[in-house]
Amino acid sequence: MSQDSAAVPDAARKLAARRRREIVAVLLFSGGPIFESSIPLSVFGIDRQDAGVPRYRLLVCAGEDAPLRTTGGLELSAPYGLEAIARAGTVVVPAWRSITQAPPPAALDALRRAHEEGARIVGLCTGAFVLAAAGLLDGRPATTHWMYAPTLAKRYPSVHVDPRELFVDDGDVLTSAGTAAGIDLCLHIVRTDHGADAANALARRLVVPPRRTASDMGHQRYLDRSLPEEIGADPLAEVVAWALEHLHEQFDVETLAARAYMSRRTFDRRFRSLTGSAPLQWLITQRVLQAQRLLETSDYSVDEVAGRCGFRSPVALRGHFRRQLGASPAAYRAAYRARRPQNGAPEPALRPERAERPERGDRPAPVAGGPDRFSAAMAAGHGPATALAAADPGEAGKPHSDAFASRLPEAPAVRGAGRPVLPGQRERPVG
Numbered sequence: 001m002s003q004d005s006a007a008v009p010d011a012a013r014k015l016a017a018r019r020r021r022e023i024v025a026v027l028l029f030s031g032g033p034i035f036e037s038s039i040p041l042s043v044f045g046i047d048r049q050d051a052g053v054p055r056y057r058l059l060v061c062a063g064e065d066a067p068l069r070t071t072g073g074l075e076l077s078a079p080y081g082l083e084a085i086a087r088a089g090t091v092v093v094p095a096w097r098s099i100t101q102a103p104p105p106a107a108l109d110a111l112r113r114a115h116e117e118g119a120r121i122v123g124l125c126t127g128a129f130v131l132a133a134a135g136l137l138d139g140r141p142a143t144t145h146w147m148y149a150p151t152l153a154k155r156y157p158s159v160h161v162d163p164r165e166l167f168v169d170d171g172d173v174l175t176s177a178g179t180a181a182g183i184d185l186c187l188h189i190v191r192t193d194h195g196a197d198a199a200n201a202l203a204r205r206l207v208v209p210p211r212r213t214a215s216d217m218g219h220q221r222y223l224d225r226s227l228p229e230e231i232g233a234d235p236l237a238e239v240v241a242w243a244l245e246h247l248h249e250q251f252d253v254e255t256l257a258a259r260a261y262m263s264r265r266t267f268d269r270r271f272r273s274l275t276g277s278a279p280l281q282w283l284i285t286q287r288v289l290q291a292q293r294l295l296e297t298s299d300y301s302v303d304e305v306a307g308r309c310g311f312r313s314p315v316a317l318r319g320h321f322r323r324q325l326g327a328s329p330a331a332y333r334a335a336y337r338a339r340r341p342q343n344g345a346p347e348p349a350l351r352p353e354r355a356e357r358p359e360r361g362d363r364p365a366p367v368a369g370g371p372d373r374f375s376a377a378m379a380a381g382h383g384p385a386t387a388l389a390a391a392d393p394g395e396a397g398k399p400h401s402d403a404f405a406s407r408l409p410e411a412p413a414v415r416g417a418g419r420p421v422l423p424g425q426r427e428r429p430v431g
Contacts, residue, residue, distance in 0.1 A: 013172070015089055015118035021193070025059040025088035025114075027107060027130075028078055031097025034071040036125050036182055040092040043186040043202065052201040054194045059084045063093075063107040082110045090120045090189070093127035094182065099148050100273060108134040121173050122189070124182035128175045132156040136173050143168045145178030150281050151272070164326065166212060184212050236260060236271060243283065247290045248308050253279045288324050291317055295333040302329045 015021065024044040028037055045058035062068060062078035069075055085091055091114050096103060111134045115121050123131040128144040129152060131137050137159040144152050149163035162168065167176040167185035169192075176185035187210065191199035196210075203210035239260045243251075256279060257267035271279040290309045294300055300308065306317035321329050 013116065013118040019087060019089050019114075019117060019119055020057070021089040022055070023057045023059060023088045024090045024092060025061050025080075025085045026092045026094060027061050027063045027082075027085070027111075028068055028076060028094070029063045029097055029103070029107075030068045030070075032068075032070055032095040034074065035179060036095035036127075037070065039124060039182040040094055040122075040186055042206070043183070043190070044092075048202065048205055051205050053190070053198055053205070059088060061085055064104045082106055085110045085114055085119075088114065088119055090122060092122040092124065093130045094124045096126045096129045099126055099129050099151055103130045103133050111136065115172065118172070120189075122185065123173075123175045124185065125176060125178050128152060131173065131175065132159055137175070140170045140173060141168050142170070142173075142175040143177050144175060147178075147277065150277050154278070183208055187211070236274060244286060247287055247310050250310050250312060253283065256283075284320055285324065287311060287317075288320050291321060291329065292325065292332070295329055296336050305329065 024040065026037075026040045026044070041058065041060065044056040045060075047055050049055050059080050060078045061080045061082060061084050063082065066077060067075040068078060091111060093111070107130070111121060111131070115134075115136055121131060121136055123129075123142075123144075125145050126148060128137065128142055129148075132142070132152060132155070137156065139158055139160075141160040141162060142152070143149070143162050143165045146163040149161050152159060153161040163177065165177065166181040167174065167188060169185075169188065174185060174189070176182045183206065187199050187203055187208075190202055191211075200210045239256050242259060243256055253267070254264055257264045260267055260270075262270065268279060271277075271282070277285075287309045291305050291311075294305045294308060295302075298305075302317065303314045306314040309317065311317040311320070318328055321327075321332070325332060327335065
């Protein structure tokens with residue numbers, strides 16, 4: 001269920017008598033980032049009734065023994081322990097310190113008990129890993145930070161991970177994407193509890209948009225070269241740097257493993273432990289990012305872009321690009337340029353001699369005197385999914401491609417997944 005859906009599942013439980021709707025418990029762990037931790041504290045812990053925002057009662061609970069250390073070496077002292085969760089109608093896990101570590105069993109038991117007693121459970125960013133470890137996301141849609149989505153989907157194959165949503169509301173269990181999306185989800189909770197006026201008043205106080213959606217992000221998808229800081233001191237850093245400098249060449253993960261003087265299995269394990277992502281998926285993402293930049297800054301045809309990004313064919317580029325960014329390369333370029341006017345007028349998408357015939361499923365690039373509805377929708381601030389629906393009503397309602405991990409050949413199947421690599425099959429070079 002997407003972020004705009006708030007239907008409560010049939011299996012939703014009635015809130016236990018000892019719990020109160022207005023009480024929000026925030027579960028903190030040592031090592032959690034302070035920004036994500038502070039979001040629910042600010043939203044639910046400050047009295048803003050003078051601004052028309054209904055008051056919540058906040059209980060800050062330690063999920064493990066003190067001291068709780070956070071960003072910058074700060075130490076926190078939570079006034080409550082896990083026992084206080086028993087009074088909350090909403091329990092928020094703002095972040096988890098490491099996707100490679102298992103959460104404390106006592107905290108997981110407390111979350112399960114709260115859910116069984118009808119409490120609403122919320123995971124912000126990597127807090128989704130705690131909810132998944134408690135079994136609360138089994139069979140449900142969920143999201144998390146895009147960089148960790150492949151790991152979440154692979155480790156918990158029964159979870160339907162969609163990293164393209166800002167947040168996912170599945171009734172009594174809610175999750176958000178990275179960092180600022182936690183604010184969006186908290187505002188959504190206020191809106192669900194007390195209506196749009198209360199949420200809008202709170203948004204004004206926080207000086208943030210009252211309601212963002214994934215479509216509002218337009219063409220700006222979260223693809224970048226970001227890697228954990230600790231990789232800089234690791235021997236794999238040299239291999240990663242080489243890969244980024246040679247994306248125009250056709251090489252696969254076996255090549256990277258050989259450069260690291262590791263077996264493929266050891267390289268996969270080491271790379272995943274450092275980044276939270278499989279090396280194949282990381283490599284595909286970097287190639288798509290490179291293609292995205294070339295489409296924005298050059299007049300190369302899509303075929304030329306594919307070759308300059310190490311894809312074996314334009315078809316491979318189109319497939320990966322559409323799955324990760326929600327639009328074809330040609331449509332993305334047209335939309336990008338429509339939203340980047342020069343000298344006060346939109347720039348044509350491609351010079352006529354560069355124009356290419358769109359493949360089936362691609363939207364044609366706009367030409368002088370004939371701007372299409374897709375570009376008009378994107379220029380108005382809508383995202384690829386909304387714009388494609390506007391350009392072709394037949395596309396409306398069709399499911400979008402799934403999480404990053406569902407496109408990993410070695411990943412377990414989730415909704416809409418492609419064919420997995422079977423035992424004994426050899427992985428082909430990317431693209």
